[in-house]
Amino acid sequence: MxxxxxxxxxxxxxxxxxxxxxxxxxxxxxxxxxxxxxxxxxxxxxxxxxxxxxxxxxxxxANKAFVLASKHRFKPKSTVRLSKDIEFGGRDIVLIAGPCSVETEEQMMQSAKAVKDAGASILRGGAFKPRTSPYDFQGLGESGLKFIRKAANKHGLKVITEILDPRHVDLVNRYTDIFQVGTRNMQNFELLKELGKMRKPVLLKRGMGVVYKEWLGAAEYILAGGNKEVILCERGIRTFVADTRFTFDINAIPYIKKVSHLPIVADPSHSTGNWHFVKDIAMAAVAAGADGLIIDAHPEPQKSWVDKDQAIDFKTLKDIIKRSNRIAKIVRN
Known part of the structure; x- marks a missing residue:
């Protein structure tokens, strides 16, 4: 009510x-x-x-399942502002880019410069990585957090990085500007409760096998804790299609805009798992009304330690950002 x-x-x-x-x-x-x-x-x-x-x-x-996340006449839209020039849900789209995983200090310095030059304002990079196999690279931990923070500071960028464990909230909070909750942790309710206590933005990726109501219900956990700065992220769902890693659900963007006041961004990298399709999906998402993009870009994509098949080079990133901004000017006016 x-x-x-x-x-x-x-x-x-x-x-x-x-x-x-x-x-x-x-x-x-x-x-x-x-x-x-x-x-x-x-x-x-x-x-x-x-x-x-x-x-x-x-x-x-109001919808009892996600009353705080619900759109209504008194709250048709909300924004998440990081600075004067970075506002999710505002007039312009927000561009987030960088490698899927923090590997070395040099790699992050190269990435930060390239991301800045390409026109993005937020640097991504995982220091804690949830992997399907326990034998795969799991991230550098705090060393990785230090590398991404140092690189972002040098080039005037904000930082977004993934949080996996409620016990890591205070640690990650010291280095990041946005907490990222990945698809596998979307329903990690203890983590969501802890993030609800923070006063820092949370980007909540959609679980790969959940419906919209469950996704918004997860956002409700964060909002109910008192943290109003929630950004949703459509990152693809698992379907019967085996030719791409996941299926990008373009319906999610206008649907969320219809039922919720929360801003929503798109991840064209994880949703396809193939760099060939990233540009097209990115532009389609912006045309559908996405408030931003989060893209996997690497100095040497084929040498990426994680998800190399979806990583793009920085020349392609620059082209995507240029085209996406053009589309955004049309659909957001």
């Missing part, structure tokens, strides 16, 4: 109403800036309280 508070509501009466909700064991969030109270869990007694107060202007129903 969504409650709109009157602009002229007396502060004393509003405080009484909020206290009344608390006494009824109501789980709610009050966004004072937009005068909205979102009820996540409440009893029938709340309606009696609403009828007695003078502070309520209007009430709206």
């Amino acid at each position: 969504i409650i709109k508070i009157r602009q002229d509501a007396e502060k004393e009466r509003l405080t009484e109403f909020l206290d009344g909700l608390t006494k009824l064991n109501t789980v709610f969030q009050f966004e004072e800036d937009i005068r909205i109270i979102t009820l996540m869990k409440f009893s029938d007694s709340v309606m009696g309280l609403v009828r007695k107060t003078s502070v309520v202007e209007e009430m709206l129903p």
Whole structure:
């Protein structure tokens, strides 16, 4: 349930109403800036309280599964701002690029310079890697975090990196500007709860086998913890198609725009698993309304330690960014 508070509501009466909700064991969030109270869990007694107060202007129903993530008349759209020039869901698309995995300090320095020159504003790179086999490269850990942070700082970029374990939240927080939750951890609820306590953006990738409701439900865990800065990411789903690594679900972008106020970006690299298709999927995603792209780019793609088949070179990245910005100017005006 969504409650709109009157602009002229007396502060004393509003405080009484909020206290009344608390006494009824109501789980709610009050966004004072937009005068909205979102009820996540409440009893029938709340309606009696609403009828007695003078502070309520209007009430709206909301999807119980993801009430905080739901789009409604009072909150049609939200943005996540990193700086004056970087805003997910804003006028321009946000470009994120870099290698799938942090390998060496030199590699990250080369990548950061190339990413900056190509026109992206956020450097990606994994220091902790979830791998299908326990014998595959798992990431450099804190050394990798230091490499990506140093490279980003030198070239004036922000950092996004993956978080796998609730025990690593404080460590990763010291180095990153955005937490990335990968497809395999989308329903790691203990991790989502910990990220809900942070006041730093979280990019939540869609699980490879989940429906939209489950994806938004995962976002709800973060929002319910008090962290309002959630960015969704469509990264492909597993289907009967065996010719690409996954199938990019273009429907996800307009669907999320219809039911949720959260910004959404696209990952054309993991969704295809093949560098030949990255450019086309990237442009299609922007045309469908994606608020940004996260792309796997490497100084020497065929020497990449992880997912080399999907990595593009930086010349291709520059071309993708140039074309995507052109498309964005058309569809976002």
